[in-house]
Amino acid sequence: MRVIRAGLLVVAGAIVLSGCAGARADDEVVRVYSARHYDLETAFEQFVDETGTSVEFLYGTDAELRERIAAEGEDTLADVYMTVDAGNLALAAEAGIFQPLESETLEAAVPEELRDPGGSWYGLSMRARTIVYDPEDVDPSELSTYEALAGPEWRGRLCLRRSTNVYTQSLVASLIANHGHDRALEIVGGWADNARILNNDVAILENIAVDACDVGIANHYYLARELDDDPEFPVELFWANQDAGGVHVNVSGAGVTAEADDPDLAARLLEWLATDGQEAFVAGNHEYPVNPDVAPDGLIAGFGGFVTDPLSAAEFGALNAAAVKLMAEAGYQ
């Protein structure tokens, strides 16, 4: 008996102890479950300074956070769910995680195609996944589309990111949406034959820089970061599919959760990020702003203008599973 009593005491103590490490009282706080982990405190610090509302973060991957919010149900502490991929936004909306917002500010700041028609979520920054290449070994005239990279002339010269990464999956999803399953399978199969598969975009860029491959597909801001560090970085950017529908673009966005404690406060954060804070928000990571009144930062402005594939976040989300399956079928790791 004493053993059991002692055990219960220990457990109770642990709960109390760990409770202290957990949630604090609700003052003016917005809690963000965010999949972004690019040093974004600076942008939010401004929000805190300007409004006096503090912001707390829980980081994770898109899917983990979504699962978590779903599991927590009505007890969730999340006020805002922020992702790095549009597909996740669509799926979250479908799962009822968001509550629709009616905000003129947001509707004005974020173009229609970059937000949910029902107002569940809003894109806050844009990232283009496009072709990067080694200017010494590749002439820009040789480049055109993503699809073309599946051709035999690129065998052994291509570096691509793993199939497990959400950016790759969304790109493949867009291929399926644009070309249908069979053609997409052909393309991805060609990629798989041609490419060495690397862990992340930084590895892709670095491999190109040392001539390990000639061409790759990466998110634009990774190149921007490298150029930030080293303006002489020997890799250049090419806007893919400019004559064939537009370069693949994704948004990082957010929505207010259905069970948020203070939806208005959360909405204010989103509105701020899309307007007053937009510049700071995107500048931190060299992303493109969604707000047409905000100009991109100098470095990426240097990449030039580009035509984008009209974003359909719903399609990224809906086709994600198909994309994963397709990549497995095609032998793309």
Added chain:
Amino acid sequence: MSAPDGPVLELEEVTKRYGGVTALDRVSIGARRGELLAVVGPSGCGKTTLLQVIAGLTDVDAGRVAIGGRVVAGAGAWVPPERRRAGVVFQEHALFPHLTVADNVGFGLPRAADRRTRCAEALDLVRLGHLARRYPHELSGGEQQRVALARALAPRPAVVLLDEPFSNLDANLRLQLRQETATVLRASDATAVFVTHDRQEALSLGDRVAVLNDGALEQVDHPAVVFHTPRTRFVATFIGEADLLAGDVSDGVAHTVVGALAVTGVGADGPVDVMVRPHEVVVDVVREANATVGHSEFRGAHVLHVLALDAGGELRCEVPHTRALDQGARVRVTVDASHRLAAFPAVNRPTSSPAGTAPGG
């Protein structure tokens, strides 16, 4: 025995099974206050199980165990080992390595006022008071075993159980420690049950000797009785060297090839095997010979001769080394026992007449 000091320990029809094996088969035995009961038998006979049952380290399947008049096992009762007041001395002394000798000995004593005195007493009993502050690993094997004994005795248990406590020691030490232990036990008036596979030990130490075979109790009695008048063949051959001489008994006398022998232990007349021990066999070269000396075994003070009887069969005899015989010598064999010899009804032999001997253990 319902004497004024009734039995301190009582086992009644105790049975214990392990899977398909019966370790104890309806064993009934008791020990009186101050008695030293030696339990002996071959390996696997159940003697360790017996101790465990008494100590409460294992339960019984049938029967009853009572200590100090209180039923501790069986008949719906169960007293855990820590409440039974049965001290145990194990084969591997099992002293607590992180405690001093004094703390080991005092372990079983409640925080009573006389704890230190009692501790000192127990250590004095085994004459190791001077080692009180040592640690077990600093003691020799013999000293460790003595401390274990003192530790078991200190709380004044109702019964002390010793499980082959000397088998880990070398021969000389064993003999010495054996005697000391017996002395200590008697000096403290303890009731003890002592388990061993060594028959010499059992015979020399026990007030009574119990012989176990395959879980069954074959005989329990004073050492002399068990030795001279074993109740079964097994006891006869286990407790000492024995040869079995064929004979025909009538009216308490068995007629054998070496003469007429007074026997006990058989009811009806008929063919029997008479148990004869080597030291009871007498040889002389003077009278008419009826046997030839075969090979011999030197045993220091004595010599064991194997004698081939003319009438068939063999007997062994033990003679002092001064009277050793040569191989091939012709001798007359007789049996000289100061007591009636044990005899067992013969098996598988036709009723008529002595056809020789059946050599035993």
Added chain:
Amino acid sequence: MPAREARRGGRRSWRVATALIAAFVVVPVALVASSVLTPDREIWRFLWQTGLARMVGATVVLMVGVVVGTLVLGGGLAWLVAAYRFPGRRVFSWLLVLPMAVPSYVLAFVAVYMLDAPGPVQTAARSVFGLDVRIAPRGMVLAVLVLSVALYPYVYLLARAALSEQAAVTYGAARTLGLGPAQAAWRVVLPMARPSLAAGGALVAMETLTDFATIQYFNVETVSVAVYQVWNGMFDRPAATQLAAIVLVFAITVIAVERALRGRARYHQRGGAGPRVEPVTLTGWSRWAASAVCGLVVGVGFVVPALRLLGWSSVSVLGVGAGGFDPRYASYLGNSVLVAAVAAVLCVAAAGVVVNAVRLTPDRATRGLARLTTIGYAVPGPVVAIGILLVLAGVDAALDVVGLDLGATLITGSLVGLVAAYVIRFLAPAANSLEASLDKVTPAMTMSALTLGAAPRQVVQRIHLPLIRSGVGVGLVLVAVDALKELPVMLLLRPFGFSTLAVWVYELASESLWDLVGLPALTIVAVATVPVVVLFRGTLRVDVDGGSA
């Protein structure tokens, strides 16, 4: 009757406590496993089409490869150090266990960094030697190599223990019968060391099976990787759970094989008072070869990663590179320590109850329950995590009914779920070290204490605990280090705003943010090194005269 009550009171609470702990461990896992009972044909077809067969094959190949690799490396090195004399033997004998302080995912990303086309090795090859090499270091072979180097210390430890206790005497006997050192090793020592090698191999197999972070760097996809990917990439918990069931099947197979190989050997330390045979002094090139092999292994498994991390750390600490010193470091460090400490204490306490219960009430039921409590080690992290979430949700629902609305605090606001998951996962190593220590306390000692009048609880307090102090210490350290390095459960169950060094390292490494990853990774390695050195340096070091400690 009062006598019967007495028996129940003393021992039953130990049995009940063990049963409670077993239930605590089993229920979350069972909840998840039970979802397998309703298999969804859709999911299975989907899984099959996305290459389930390939993943299962990869899992088998990886496990077999790593087990063989660690047996050869760990067993071979243990034998080398025990049986031969060569320069540096004394110091290598304990240095060889240092790679245990480097988490396998750290070793993996350092390896990838070093060996990748832009990395230092290939760059040097190109510039210094003029070799035109630009390969991408991926694939099964490299994965097996890296995991073998990361995990061999487990086998090394167990092999050293076996060699120093049980095998020394028979080895000596074999030598006197004319067998040379190698022959004696092969024919006599190896069979005797089989239980320890089997245990080490099983441990390694489990680690490999449940790992998903390390092998992802090499593009190897095992079933555990698939579990995690399906979860994250396809937003599909039911499919992930079904995959997890396959992992469980593998785990059970490993346990069964180990049990079969181990036979009925137990781990009682015998006196071992036989004569020790002098180690053979190597001469000529072989002595330098021996030193070189040891040096290479320690270098690759510990020194190179540590130096690389040190280099990166100095960049961030001195604020030279892009990252600068990140102030989040301090809070993550504190969090890591807090979780590790709480998990260690609870684990060892629970393990203490179980181990002592088995000693005090050695019946089949208690032993079976005790074995159940250790299954958590074999269950993949995500499975445990989901199970815990389900349990907590259930508890919360129950409490709601009663009127207590803990809700968010319970599920996401506190460490309860996380610590509970860690206790489930790490009960096994704690129990193993306590058990090994308790083996020193013979059953006769326990029985003596009982017959001298001590109630079971007092026996534990006065006899068992003082004598197993070293086991308690080892257990605390092992669990704390494991918790510090752990990833998957933390990723799923950490409370709001709570992150640790391990999670941070993982995130930084997957984005190749090398300058930032140095300091936190180095911290993990440094913290893990201290107990490894303290615990094992004494027991592993060989004495000057040649005998093993």
